[in-house]
Amino acid sequence: MIVKLSTPYSFLDDYSEGAHPRLLEALMRNNSSQQTGYGTDDYSHEARQLLHAAMHTTPDEVAIHFVPSGTAANLISIASCLRPYEAVVAVDSGHISCKEAGAIEATGHKIIAVPHLRGKMVPDRLERELDRNQFFPHMAKPRLVYLSNATELGTLYTRAELQALSAVCRRRGLLLLVDGARVGVALAATRNDLTWRDLVDLTDIFWVGGTKMGALLGEAIVVRRAIAEGFEFHIKQHGALLGKSRVIGVQFAELFRDGLFFELARHANEMARRIAENFVRMGFALAAETETNQVFVQIPDAILPQLEERIRFYEWEKVDGHTVVRIVTSWATDETQVEKLNAWVRQVRQGRA
Amino acid sequence: MIVKLSTPYSFLDDYSEGAHPRLLEALMRNNSSQQTGYGTDDYSHEARQLLHAAMHTTPDEVAIHFVPSGTAANLISIASCLRPYEAVVAVDSGHISCKEAGAIEATGHKIIAVPHLRGKMVPDRLERELDRNQFFPHMAKPRLVYLSNATELGTLYTRAELQALSAVCRRRGLLLLVDGARVGVALAATRNDLTWRDLVDLTDIFWVGGTKMGALLGEAIVVRRAIAEGFEFHIKQHGALLGKSRVIGVQFAELFRDGLFFELARHANEMARRIAENFVRMGFALAAETETNQVFVQIPDAILPQLEERIRFYEWEKVDGHTVVRIVTSWATDETQVEKLNAWVRQVRQGRA
Amino acid sequence: MIVKLSTPYSFLDDYSEGAHPRLLEALMRNNSSQQTGYGTDDYSHEARQLLHAAMHTTPDEVAIHFVPSGTAANLISIASCLRPYEAVVAVDSGHISCKEAGAIEATGHKIIAVPHLRGKMVPDRLERELDRNQFFPHMAKPRLVYLSNATELGTLYTRAELQALSAVCRRRGLLLLVDGARVGVALAATRNDLTWRDLVDLTDIFWVGGTKMGALLGEAIVVRRAIAEGFEFHIKQHGALLGKSRVIGVQFAELFRDGLFFELARHANEMARRIAENFVRMGFALAAETETNQVFVQIPDAILPQLEERIRFYEWEKVDGHTVVRIVTSWATDETQVEKLNAWVRQVRQGRA
Amino acid sequence: MIVKLSTPYSFLDDYSEGAHPRLLEALMRNNSSQQTGYGTDDYSHEARQLLHAAMHTTPDEVAIHFVPSGTAANLISIASCLRPYEAVVAVDSGHISCKEAGAIEATGHKIIAVPHLRGKMVPDRLERELDRNQFFPHMAKPRLVYLSNATELGTLYTRAELQALSAVCRRRGLLLLVDGARVGVALAATRNDLTWRDLVDLTDIFWVGGTKMGALLGEAIVVRRAIAEGFEFHIKQHGALLGKSRVIGVQFAELFRDGLFFELARHANEMARRIAENFVRMGFALAAETETNQVFVQIPDAILPQLEERIRFYEWEKVDGHTVVRIVTSWATDETQVEKLNAWVRQVRQGRA
Structure with a gap:
């Protein structure tokens, strides 16, 4: 040691630390059970059920997939949604813009930068940048808006703010992705007025960070069924489908079993x-x-x-x-x-x- | 449960099972120590030292990096070595050829198929395919030979066989990558006459599978320094650099501490x-x-x-x-x-x- | 000189030679007219109309786009149709399989090889390979069948043969792409019984080679409207949208004006x-x-x-x-x-x- | 008509117009000579010699390749130089930043934006952005600086300005690429004090625009031998290697034969x-x-x-x-x-x- x-x-x-002790204990407790892998294990199924319960969703409405890291969650979510010529719109302080080593571009997609306001995307700046990127077919076509909640600066989106951004997206035919590496502290914040269900209703895809909320690793991607076809292929293709998928399933089940x-x-x-x-x-x-x-x-x-x-x-x-x-x-x-x-x-x- | x-x-x-109990115990024991992440934690450093000791190598000679899955190990290793027009040569039964959802092609590289012999690549078939792929600049340029030991059919490469393939590669200016998802059972086989050091000497890059040898997840990539520049960037860009890199480091340290x-x-x-x-x-x-x-x-x-x-x-x-x-x-x-x-x-x- | x-x-x-003299004369004749570019010039419009007339199609049914080379036609057509995890199925003697420097893989897609019969794809071999590539989500998903008419060996598809392949594709949810680098000599062959309209009816996308039929350069891609959305973006993104798009438009108009x-x-x-x-x-x-x-x-x-x-x-x-x-x-x-x-x-x- | x-x-x-009449006449004059293609024709060779003469270079020093469009020139040049995790640095008004439909990102590379000054890159802004992009391995590594001369706003780089930028690049281990879609009007400008030889000496790769200087199509890429290995593969892989490469060769030979x-x-x-x-x-x-x-x-x-x-x-x-x-x-x-x-x-x- x-x-x-x-x-x-x-x-x-x-x-900085390992996992919350209850998660390690659950891994120990279930260690010897034989499971199939690649997302089909019983613990991943249980974790999905618990997440659906927490979010008041059904498997018909949204699919839930687990991946090992936040960068994997972002690049897979984005690559799964876009055609080759479509671009992501993100604030310049966004994680995908400046802390992921070009992971999104490596899947072929441009990121159009919007100046952030206290770490946040705001509708008028978003619309201005959308307006500037309409020169067909010379400009990559804006198709997905990315934001983080909590943001990289620790700030929060209120319900009204997210509704306004969601409305812009729907009006202009854009998908909305929320990076939830820190969605736990966001939804648990004193000033927060967003619910899981709001995230489901207002976005097309979002993910729930486990790594920063007590898991050894793992993030849960929640994606509308309508755009989730073949999602497992994307996960596999990017090396994010773990043979022992139980390692994430067990931990998420524990995190969502009773409010941990x-x-x-x-x-x-x-x-x-x-x-x-x-x-x-x-x-x-x-x-x-x-x-x-x-x-x-x-x-x-x-x-x-x-x-x-x-x-x-x-x-x-x-x-x-x-x-x-x-x-x-x-x-x-x-x-x-x-x-x-x-x-x-x-x-x-x-x-x- | x-x-x-x-x-x-x-x-x-x-x-099918979780991890060997000693690995889980090590995760528990070290759980509360504060560590920096992304491959810089003390446990990953210790695991690297233990691997170097087992392989009789030094950090000047080879770099060692950890990634969460075998597909990640393959796609990152290959993408790190090749220029855009260069191709991989692999047997048709190889894992990258048929079980990785096009992960290698998704990084932009062609796989040239060679018919396997009992799951193995053999020199004459390799050379024939190399000869067929020399029409400059109309054919992707063969640059890296991929093989698995043990193979996907459970067979082994002998020292003489690997030497012969390595000789072909060196003579023809090709790199050699060994997929070691099951290198543990290979080197532990009764008939085996290969050592870790042989793998270092005869290949340019290989990886050691943890997932199939008692770890919850994790594979260790061993890459010659000369071609390892910027390797961390590749890992990060593909979403395989874990925030809590300790989760792999702790397990590999345990696996290699005393022969487990x-x-x-x-x-x-x-x-x-x-x-x-x-x-x-x-x-x-x-x-x-x-x-x-x-x-x-x-x-x-x-x-x-x-x-x-x-x-x-x-x-x-x-x-x-x-x-x-x-x-x-x-x-x-x-x-x-x-x-x-x-x-x-x-x-x-x-x-x- | x-x-x-x-x-x-x-x-x-x-x-080996330049262009048919009538094409050069047309370029001369129209040289000084001012035109907008990037596919919007009058000559490209005229060429599209002439192609529609020859094929008995309407712009509502198929879109027609021009690109400078056969490799561009193939890579753009394929990249435009497929999601990242989808694969192309082609005979091993196909141009994309062995003479395009990995151009298709460079767009991220695997090519699944089928052994050719006299240069041709045949249904039973196609189905066998499709059956072998169904292990979800570990294998790239077959989605598009590629064939060339005339083939790389100069052979022809009869109407019955193309109908049979088209039927397999439709039954199994696959798109069908015909590389027409040499479709001119194919449809003009003594034994041919295919028409342009058959190609429209039996395929989803095909292209008409100009380079090998008397043009300085240029190929015309004919793509079903339903899958043609944003096609110009793909062309632009791959550097195939010419500022002076007239150079291809003028030539195709000449080739199709009166049967040349x-x-x-x-x-x-x-x-x-x-x-x-x-x-x-x-x-x-x-x-x-x-x-x-x-x-x-x-x-x-x-x-x-x-x-x-x-x-x-x-x-x-x-x-x-x-x-x-x-x-x-x-x-x-x-x-x-x-x-x-x-x-x-x-x-x-x-x-x- | x-x-x-x-x-x-x-x-x-x-x-807006076709080609300068002398270029069309040259195409006519040489039309019936039989040539091999894909860049090996006599006219392309002649054009290369004339360009070398104009630039006071030798084939040992720089390689010269022809491609059909400016976007192709940019994406091929950039893709040929960079490893997957390396990024391009360009002004926000640069052609690759906003008018190429995400073509550079489609090859996997991030573009780091620097605010332009009258359309130009200036050293202090460049260095500030470089300093901001050094967080290993979380940020894509800046490796190539892209600028256009003349710029997208019609402005010019003086010799002193280009020297200063070149010095920053060399000091910081960066390559320098000049987009010369309009390098003709730049070097012919009253205030210009740059020569072709300066471009060779101060950059690593640049291209000479033909499309905007009287050719039907075609750009000539001039690349230092040291980084030109396998360049033809890149051209082929991106569909930019024309079967009848003569069409560009003839025109460039004419443009550079006697000062046209x-x-x-x-x-x-x-x-x-x-x-x-x-x-x-x-x-x-x-x-x-x-x-x-x-x-x-x-x-x-x-x-x-x-x-x-x-x-x-x-x-x-x-x-x-x-x-x-x-x-x-x-x-x-x-x-x-x-x-x-x-x-x-x-x-x-x-x-x-």
Whole structure:
């Protein structure tokens, strides 16, 4: 076993630890049962049923498929929906735009960038970009709008916002895909007013992130039947159909059996709220409101080295004399560590006053 | 928990169960340590070191990368090596040729088919096909030879055979890739005379299957440094770079820490040997010699329904009055179940005599 | 101007000369008119009307598009029809299978090979291969059958043969694509009983070769409206939408204005017939019957060098002591040169007798 | 022959007419000579020699290949240079960014957008975007910089500007590609100080547009030998290797035999200069300086309908009460028509004064 005693506690991301113990126990418990693979195992079926129940959907309405990673979920979802000349429209801060090594383009599709507003796609900017991309047949044809909820900046879409975007999509013949790598913390957020069923009704395809919500790996893609034909082929073709598909099925079944998924999400959000509120109370400025499990806070460069001794985090950007720091909490975030961080922040402020 | 009491014991494949218990225990033990992801976690590093030790290689010589599935291993390995106009040469029974939903073609590359001999590529057939594909620039240029060891039919490459193929490749400027989904049972076979080091010396890239050797998922790609530049990009671009890369790292570390990998492989081979020998002793004909963990045996159609009541298996092909049946054993195969199968075979024969 | 006086007359292929003079004159005549491009010029419109008239079709029924090369016609037609996991089924001697540098695979699609019979696809072999490729979702899904008429060996499909293949396709939910690089000589052949209208009725998409029938360049793709949506995008995306699309439009209009297309085709066939009949009369064996403009004849190796001094041709294959030689005639083949060749063949035989 | 007497004279683009008559005459003159195809014909060889002479290069230094269209030139050049995870960096107004229907992405590569400055790439913006795209292995790796000369807005790169960009590329390990769809008018411009040899020295690959400089079709790609290996395969694979490659060879030989190429370019520039100067003299504002053959002029919306009765042009954008109009001249622009346009502009102004 590898232990590094001296490493500061990590607020780098929401996938630093393994799985929630209940998920590992379920894997152990079911380990010796013999199953067929490639998505046909009993646990994947059970997980699908539990997801349908949570979302108030039926298998006739939406299909549910599991894949090992978020990039796989995005590239497979997109490649499954589009004809070769069709393009995706996404905000410039979107994960597919800038953090997936060109995975979408590698399937042959252009991404048309829309400037984000607090990490979000907004209807007027979307429509402007759509209007600019209509020169037939010289421009790739916009066909699918991609957005993330929560966004890459930790912000949320309200029901009204998603309805407005969905309405634009339907009016203009576009599909709507929601990247739900962090949909757990989004739907569990205090300010959230979206439901699973809303996602089903307002989008054509979305996925539910397991990796960032306590699973070892795995994301569940929920896709309208009408566009789901042959979806298994796409998964297989991209190397995302696991022989032991049970490994994802077992975990999703556990997450959705009795509400564990949102329980974990609420913990992550609560930890972020405490950190954010303490920073604000102590007079630090947030670079963005903390709506889910990401805290963006401005730290004076003078005290940055001290913070680095205490916790691990990403530097987001430099703004004259300050650094915007990203602190991410998760289902696994240790309350004691949050208290220690908050105590240090109070000390720093008092020492300065 | 799902239990189906009435299902016959499965000899369908070597990935019906979960993971070897030691691997699950290691996942549990390390679960709470905080790690960075995407291949940079301590467990993946440890697994790489253990693989280097087992193979007598250094990180300067070969790079080692982990991916979640065999199809991912194949498509990423191939896409990483080839320029757009270059083709793969593979036997027609090869996994990439017929069981990966066009995954290789989806990365843009043609597969040139060579008729197999007992599942294997042989030099003269390879050379004939190479000679036929030299019409510049009208034919895709052969650049990489793909083979599987053990093959899809359970057969083995001897050292001399692999040397001969490697020599053809080097003489003709071709790369050599070995699909090692079942390299464990191959190297653990009684007749095997190949070593890990031979694979390093004779090929350019090969991968070590974990999914079929007791891991929940995961394959380790071993690639010569000279052609490994930017390999992580390929993995990321195809959605195969896991956020929690530890899930594969922990398992491979366990498999290679003290010889568990080959211990499991020997069990699989031994179980197959017992089944095969019993069939032969009882007068059944094997459709192929049993060199690893796959038994291909001819079952008279009259008794096929009885076999189906006892065990689960694939029907491989129909030959007048008989069915060639594939029985696969694994690290998890229950000795008692093997004995029950063998006892039934003896009974059947005696009942007929 | 480059002139090589000493080069023997070429029977290498049917695209050795420039364009039929009437096509060049039409280009001259219309040269100074101002036109919009990318397929919207008046000449392309006129050519489309003439093709519709020849085929007894309407623009509501089929769309007609022009592209610069046969490989472009094939790759665009195929990429336009298939979803990413769908495969093409073609004979192993098909142009896309072995002479297009992996162009189809470069668009992401697998080609499933069927052994040819005299260059042709036949129903039972097709069905056998379809039956072998049904393992969902591990095998790419057969979706489009590709064949060439005339075939790469100069043979023809009869109406009954094409009907039988078309029936298989419809019964099994497959599209049918006919590569018409040499459809001119096919439909103009003595034994032909197919019409343009048959091609429209029995296939989903086919193309009419201009390059090999007197045009400088250009092929006309005829595609059923139901599957033609966005076709211009595909053409543009693959670099096949010419700014001066008139260059193809003018030529096709000329070819189809008053029957020039078939007039040229009949000349090509007649020249081949004379050569083939003379060979047979003089006791040479044909390796294949001469149905269109390709003569495959066995030449004793002893006299091969003398033939090489007289004409240029391709050596097709070596058969003990003989070489199968391919002689191709075209719209431009000089009757005098045919007579000289035939005279030499007679002399050779008499000298031997 | 199609004649539309009533259509106003077109200044829509520089490819409205057919070919310069000398090119058509050359096609006629050489029409009956027998040639091999696919780039091996004598005329293509001659054209290559003439291009080498014009550029002071040797075949050992750069390879020269012909393709039928600008989109083909771009997509083949880019696909030939990059590994799958590598990206192109281009200004947002670049042709590949917005007018090629996703052709580059269809070959699998991401385009990273840099905001243009008067249509041009500038070093500091380039470097900023490069710095933002270094997050290994989550971001596609910038590897090739693409720019157009003349740009899509008709502006020019000076020698110093191209040197500065080339220096950035070399310092940061990037290739440099110049799209020369309009390199003729660029190098023939009054203010130009670049030579062909500069392009060879400062870039890795560039192409010379024939379609917009008097050819029926055809672009010549000039690529450094070191990165040109297998280039013919790429051309073939994308359907851009013409059977009758002579059609491009003959035309390029004619354009470069005795300076016709730049003669035509100078005419286009001179016509644009006269139009632009007249507009300025008459008090109209140019939206951009006229450096080559494109005039961007602000027309009050009140008189726009009158202009539309006289000439054809593109509306570029609306700016309160005015429309920016794009007027393009070419090798074929009729001097009389320019005078008529200028006379009308003078009248309009006098009528208003």
